Amino acid sequence: MNYLFQRLAMAVMLLLAVSALTFGGMNLLGDPLFNILGPVAADTSNPTSVAKIDAAKEKYYLDRPLPERYVRWLGDMVTGDFGVQFSSTGEPPVTNLLKERTPRTFQLLVLAQFMATAISIPWALIAAARVRRPTDRISTVTSFLLIALPNFALGIILKYLLGIKLGWFPLTYTASDPFFSRLHQLILPALTIALPAAAVYQRLLRTDLVTTLQEDFILMARSKGVPRRRVLVRHALRPSLFSFITVFGINTGALIGGSLIVETIFRVPGLGSAIVEAILREDFPVVLAIVMIATTTFVLVNIAVDLLYSVLDPRVRR
Amino acid sequence: MTPRRGGGRARGLIALMAVAGLTLSACGGGDAADEPADEPATQDTTADTEAPAEEPVTEETLVEETIAPEEDLDPVFGGTLRYAIEADVDGLNPTRNSISAPGYVILNAVFDNLFVYDENDVAVPFLAESGTPSDDFKDWTVKLREGVTFHDGTPLNADALLVNFSSLRSSALPALAINPFFPPLNADGTDPGIEKVDDLTVIYHLLDPQAYFPAYLTGQLGMVGSPTWLEAALVDPTLNQSPVGTGPFVFSGRSEDSVTTVVRNEDWWYGDVYLDAVEFMPVTDADLRVELMLNAEIDALHTTHFPSIDTLEAEGFKQVIDETGEESFGMINMAVPPFDDIRAREALALAAPIEQYQLLINEGLGTRANGRFVPSSPNHNADVVQVGDDIAAAQPLVAEYCAERGDETNPLLATTTCTDGKINMELQWAGPSVVQSRIADILEAAWSEAGFNVTRQEIPQDDHIAQVAVGAYNVVTWRQFGAPEPAVDNVWLLCRTIGAISLNWPRNCDEARDEVLLAAAASTDPAERASLYQEAEQMIADAYTYIFFNHTRWSNAFADNVYGICDRMLPDGAHARCYSGGAGDLSTVWMQ
Structure with missing residues (x-):
């Protein structure tokens, strides 16, 4: 329990640090007034416009010191209020945007991680079972190719081959479609994220499996006549999963980053495309909200990974 | 501007005498670009056109339709048309948001205009019953049709026009295009630009003689929204995303950057609407729009991208091409x-x-x-x-x-x-x-x-x-x-x-x-x-x-199973102008 509290305390510190840095960075870099008022923000010679500028500053607390604004924002944020978008066409609550977009990105990432896991484990088992044989060498080349290939290039290739040439998958995502249609539409983007991740997982798992397969307990199992496949899956796999799980957790952050591009390529209106647009428009509340969601997700996944370590090996808890 | 009905797979090429426009959208960017034309469009335009210096063009090259034959086909009800537009829009309130070509594609489905262009580019009454100028063309009396209601049940009347005009006049950007032509507000806040005569009649008072004022009412100024909705949107601007008009389709839902859906208005005052629904999907990449069309994932698109227009023509899609716009x-x-x-x-x-x-x-x-x-x-x-x-x-x-x-x-x-x-x-x-x-x-x-x-x-x-x-x-x-x-x-x-x-x-x-x-x-x-x-x-x-x-060369392209393009007849019996710029009317469109 003490271990869990330590991890949670570290997570809270991390979230505070990220939020402070992001809040400071966003507020120092741009002028949000322009997004709230449009051209009026630059019309400082006109008394009517100046009145609007002053009113907007007061309304959005832009006339207050940065630390005060940060504390206000933080206080609202922990109660689930992310504020309103900086927009000249209204003040839609950021939570509306998050409610709409977060499930799409999470579906995409969960599907991608599921696919990456489903691909990498059998792939690593096969490669480890045939270590230094042609199958393993082909596997190595393939995994390096997938790791080296940027995901935007992979996305375009997959889209062309599986979407345009073979017509197996839709080229675009439509939010109004039924759930299973949308799931079908997410397969190509998820595969684009999953394949490089699967290659990384496979490389690590294969290496650990090869090492584990040289352990005495494996030799013992083999000498008892346990079939090779059973030895791999039942005896070697579990103790070889440490690196896999570590990278699985750490990679969550990379996948969230990768989804920015993939969502754009496949026209999935999720958090990735929202944050890109928000950065361009200097819509700080949206940027901050998405950064916090991404960071929180990353932290939670890694806490879960840490907890999983202790399940796999109770010595970690000490 | 009726599509020619010819034979076989051959594409009809019809020279159109009419050149009229719809959206005036000022837009950063060259037309050949596949650029989202998001911007401060604030009015409708008409189309006049221009030609190469050395080689004068004929109108055939400026406005043309490549519509396949539809003879002996009766319209059928049903189907959802998926229409890829070049960009999403900030909002769907014609009195508050700046509307560009993609915006007009959506808004034309939800709203009716007081006036519309006929095939000879004359602005004729539509939601209005009549428009009568004073002798000096500085005052225009507009009388509305009786018995029309908005999608939310609010009646269309002179008070509705007053609310629309007021909302437009107080907007940030659209007002910039309107206010220079009307007298400023009085000190007491009343608007000398519009006057209610009776329950269905208003007079627009202009600063200058405008012999063609109804042309203004074919665009953003003439799109009439429910006053109930407009007043609510002033309090809650998020409602700008949920338009309420009198048009052939009723707004159903919107997921920004993905899809805006409208469904058939079963009680449209002007007649039957065939499609069950239309889904407007912003796809900013011109090549992707064409790929989606080739993959049959969409049924219609618009584009200003020359190579895309070329591909669509080579693939035999129905196209309405218009070079009479921007x-x-x-x-x-x-x-x-x-x-x-x-x-x-x-x-x-x-x-x-x-x-x-x-x-x-x-x-x-x-x-x-x-x-x-x-x-x-x-x-x-x-x-x-x-x-x-x-x-x-x-x-x-x-x-x-x-x-x-x-x-x-x-x-x-x-x-x-x-x-x-x-x-x-x-x-x-x-x-x-x-x-x-x-x-x-x-x-x-x-x-x-x-x-x-x-x-x-x-x-x-x-x-x-x-x-x-x-x-x-x-x-x-x-x-x-x-x-x-x-x-x-x-x-x-x-x-x-x-x-x-x-x-x-x-x-x-x-x-x-x-x-x-x-x-x-x-x-x-x-x-x-x-x-x-x-x-x-x-x-x-x-x-x-x-x-x-x-x-700018606009193409509005349609899949083979889409019919009824440009078939709207106006109350006076003339054909409505077909597509202008990137937008047109979908009330007569049907699918098989």
């Missing part, structure tokens, strides 16, 4: 040095690589523009030819300018106007955009050779337009004009639209030109109007504030 051009801010000096502007125009633009950007497919009107337009001035491709003629002008005014300050760049005998300038465009960057490359190469130090500035489209609106630019690439009724385009040209925030973007105030333009707007004599517009064209060319590249 023009693409370079635009110069003459309010500040160095381009407050006509020598600098003329040098820039002379050095503009017009031929290269046609070849490299438009792939030889575009129609070159010399001004706002096509040769077939009576308003076209054949004597006006866009200069360009003459670097040798530009260089002495640059040298002369720098010798005389090279020590002044370019406030935008905070440098002297000249360095080492070259004029310092900024070229700004909306991005990120591959095509716009290519355009910048071509322009920069030619202008550098002529003696300009070009500082490149690519910024998001919203910022780009706002910068232009407040005059924080030297030179930009732009897309604009093309109103079917040229008087509607006066908003871009009159002195009165210059201010801290201008719609006369180049800030070129020419009182003599204003007189000519306003006289043309007041005239009902076609010969006199033509003469006046020709005179204005010469004045525009003489100022060197625009460097015209080409006419």
